Amino acid sequence: MRVLFFGDIVGRAGRDALMARLPGLMTELQPDFIVVNAENAAGGFGLTQEIASDLFKAGVDCLTLGNHSWDQRTLLTQIDAEPRILRPINYPPGTPGRGAQVYTKGGKKLLVVNVMGRLFMDPLDDPFRTVDAELAKHRLGGSVDGILIDVHAEASSEKMALGYHLDGRVSFVVGTHTHVPSADGRILPKGTAYQTDAGMCGDYNSIIGMKAEPAVARFVRKLPGERLTPAEGDGTICGALVTLGANGLAESIRPVRRGPGLLEA
Amino acid sequence: MRVLFFGDIVGRAGRDALMARLPGLMTELQPDFIVVNAENAAGGFGLTQEIASDLFKAGVDCLTLGNHSWDQRTLLTQIDAEPRILRPINYPPGTPGRGAQVYTKGGKKLLVVNVMGRLFMDPLDDPFRTVDAELAKHRLGGSVDGILIDVHAEASSEKMALGYHLDGRVSFVVGTHTHVPSADGRILPKGTAYQTDAGMCGDYNSIIGMKAEPAVARFVRKLPGERLTPAEGDGTICGALVTLGANGLAESIRPVRRGPGLLEA
Amino acid sequence: MRVLFFGDIVGRAGRDALMARLPGLMTELQPDFIVVNAENAAGGFGLTQEIASDLFKAGVDCLTLGNHSWDQRTLLTQIDAEPRILRPINYPPGTPGRGAQVYTKGGKKLLVVNVMGRLFMDPLDDPFRTVDAELAKHRLGGSVDGILIDVHAEASSEKMALGYHLDGRVSFVVGTHTHVPSADGRILPKGTAYQTDAGMCGDYNSIIGMKAEPAVARFVRKLPGERLTPAEGDGTICGALVTLGANGLAESIRPVRRGPGLLEA
Amino acid sequence: MRVLFFGDIVGRAGRDALMARLPGLMTELQPDFIVVNAENAAGGFGLTQEIASDLFKAGVDCLTLGNHSWDQRTLLTQIDAEPRILRPINYPPGTPGRGAQVYTKGGKKLLVVNVMGRLFMDPLDDPFRTVDAELAKHRLGGSVDGILIDVHAEASSEKMALGYHLDGRVSFVVGTHTHVPSADGRILPKGTAYQTDAGMCGDYNSIIGMKAEPAVARFVRKLPGERLTPAEGDGTICGALVTLGANGLAESIRPVRRGPGLLEA
Ligand SMILES: [Fe+2]
Ligand SMILES: [Fe+2]
Ligand SMILES: [Fe+2]
Ligand SMILES: [Fe+2]
Ligand SMILES: [Fe+2]
Ligand SMILES: [Fe+2]
Numbered sequence A, B, C, D: 001m002r003v004l005f006f007g008d009i010v011g012r013a014g015r016d017a018l019m020a021r022l023p024g025l026m027t028e029l030q031p032d033f034i035v036v037n038a039e040n041a042a043g044g045f046g047l048t049q050e051i052a053s054d055l056f057k058a059g060v061d062c063l064t065l066g067n068h069s070w071d072q073r074t075l076l077t078q079i080d081a082e083p084r085i086l087r088p089i090n091y092p093p094g095t096p097g098r099g100a101q102v103y104t105k106g107g108k109k110l111l112v113v114n115v116m117g118r119l120f121m122d123p124l125d126d127p128f129r130t131v132d133a134e135l136a137k138h139r140l141g142g143s144v145d146g147i148l149i150d151v152h153a154e155a156s157s158e159k160m161a162l163g164y165h166l167d168g169r170v171s172f173v174v175g176t177h178t179h180v181p182s183a184d185g186r187i188l189p190k191g192t193a194y195q196t197d198a199g200m201c202g203d204y205n206s207i208i209g210m211k212a213e214p215a216v217a218r219f220v221r222k223l224p225g226e227r228l229t230p231a232e233g234d235g236t237i238c239g240a241l242v243t244l245g246a247n248g249l250a251e252s253i254r255p256v257r258r259g260p261g262l263l264e265a
């Protein structure tokens, strides 16, 4: 089985770049499932059902979120009816939406879990125990053919700790949130593919996808300023392709980076 | 001019890997200067003069530090006498050592500055203004042929903001501290090479260079445990090579990753 | 019922002051139960069984802890056998010790819960839900005559939020950890007594109980320095006395501050 | 000389309570100067020139701010023309307004400095060095008769550290920001009056001055909710009165708490 993942879509530049390249990538990489983090898809802040629908039509199977899940408030009332959108599973009970879902396609089943880290972030429920509890309901290579965990977190140490904690029990642990692709894709000792951050889909001539000048000013001047808005140059998409064996563990991981600015892969 | 930079050396695995590969890399890449972050070189915590001397003998021109600068207290009394070791420039006045230094070699001059970010880190002096003040003493392409800034910081946004803030005024802004190589090396619009993180030199079968099990336990159990110690498998070195034009701005940047675990580059 | 609570004992100055004044206070205030936070009782860091035993002999019924719970490692193996010591209830499952306990004395039953906040602190389990789950096992004015919650937290907003969240369901929500007595003891609208921080028991000619000079130096110099040690002048004890009605809700709250330096109450 | 200080005014409840009580307090306490922190005076967020003018008319000599300084953007353009409003002195150079000012009244001169802490807050310039630099321009008991420092900070340790750092060099170090009055007013060994937090002027039947229900919900539900708004019950004012000797050091400090809810003083 082949699973293709892309990191945080930031604004129109990211959406356009992803939509434009998906048809070619589907031919080239033959993914069974496409999962994309979309927490910044709507003007850099959150996700709307309209944008989600466009992405689903383009071939995306599941959209994950993060700390920007609810920046577009309309999603709060729509997410329960949309099983293809996941918000972090470790929000408190009663939070709209779901944090894990099994997707079935072409006879194959993929469990996707979206979870948020806590180091330097909002103190949600324990990501380690929450994911463990979800995994207890499934069997990799049995009830599901693959398991992908999107760890939306700031600290590399926490992401790696979750990677090792889950090693041998899931197919792929991939980080999001820093908006920077890491060049550390690898297979951990017990067979789980791991990459600290998928990187963003957006205009890399920017500060994490947002126009540079106001973002710099925030650090330098410490004054309330213009609202940050997404950079509008050509977008580059960043992610990874993982191939799984029959047991659901990873056989390979390779980066996928397409577009201007970065070294393509 | 060609400048080779490597990220945080973590313990013996990182030191051994770097020392073993430096001779070959010096032949292959022909760097004019080699700068390495060494804040975790001594058992994962800090740097000693002995380790520094070994690295200088192996061809390193300058060692930078970070939030672990003083983990080995002996360095506090030795650093003033060793201009090849830099600690973050934005420590308060009166801090031992220096945060910037011009190195001369083969008729070329390289200014290196080590600076620490403040987002999710200790609140030192403003990194933007402190670096600006240092740069006011030099002229890129004039008094110095190149300027390298090691931004030791947690948040990708702060590193990028410093990159854009310094774009066109320095040769290379490279991040350290996350211990994860980023695949976003690029040249910013006004000619400064930029990479969010160089990555570490150490055993990547680990959690940011430290043995995985106790590091995972810290997140899961929230109990005081055994002290973290560096992983001891074969090390991989991560960094970047930047070539500069006569004006001191960047003409190219390419990743350098050698060793097991990661995709080599 | 009358419940007397004192905040964080810091070192010998705090222990001596409390032990010296307890006999008089027991006569004067006639408390049915005495509960004391002791997370800094042992040299400023943690608690030992020996110190705990001395405090129990002096009349203390229950000792609570906080983020310094395990600074003295020996407590980790002793706490399971000592039901009079509580550590924060929102540590993960499997943590030694307990976070809540019913104490019976003179025919009266007091439930004490120790819980830690998460704002600016280690991200433990949700304090709101964890306390709710514990309260579900008891009935105020029924199975227990009183309920005291020690909220060990940094942010005043989080402490107050827990106070209002529990208003009408517990007898007394009292904060600890800042080592500063707050002058905001009051009874919330539904009958729960509340005080943001009890204050510490220790030498107030100090920085939160520790000698001033090295504590100032840490802020000013940003260098590793001498270990902080408790100030050794005469201690002042700070806490509050709450009286409860038959329904377990509060009828009154008054501060108790005795010793040099502060305005006594 | 007698200096009266009140902590963060929160919304209309705080403004009304302070304005209503000031005439009586001026008769009763005979202050030479009245200084008030007003960072939450305008609907809980920031300050407007209109509100400031009302407070000046009521007898206030100086208004200080904090992390909410610019919540009302209009102040950014007005503050330069209003020397009676101070924003934290450790904002970067170029920030509108001023952080220190000498006020002259009845032949007496009072220097007021507003400074922000950095622990758990925005990393501004070093508060210790910034205040030292300001103090170098004045002489207590010489060029000025008194010096008041409003330390707007979260952590009690940082406030106390600044207190001891300035002990003997200023008249009064008083904290703001937590919105909780501390009962630790005292005179430090070298003659500086110190109180960790003045407390707020506002409705104490609230969570730090804001309506309780939405504030609790933020902690419990982790969802974006209604904007926080100030509680609207009767306000209580909290502060301290300090008397100074001819040398500008403190002779006494006493709390001033007036209004419902809290123990009056
Ligand atoms: Fe994002
Ligand atoms: Fe995010
Ligand atoms: Fe570091
Ligand atoms: Fe490091
Ligand atoms: Fe404490
Ligand atoms: Fe504590």
Ligand SMILES: [Fe+2]
Residues within 6 Å of the ligand: D008, D039, D040, D066, D177, D178, D179
């Ligand atoms: Fe405030």
Ligand SMILES: [Fe+2]
Residues within 6 Å of the ligand: D039, D066, D067, D068, D152, D176, D177, D178
């Ligand atoms: Fe504030």
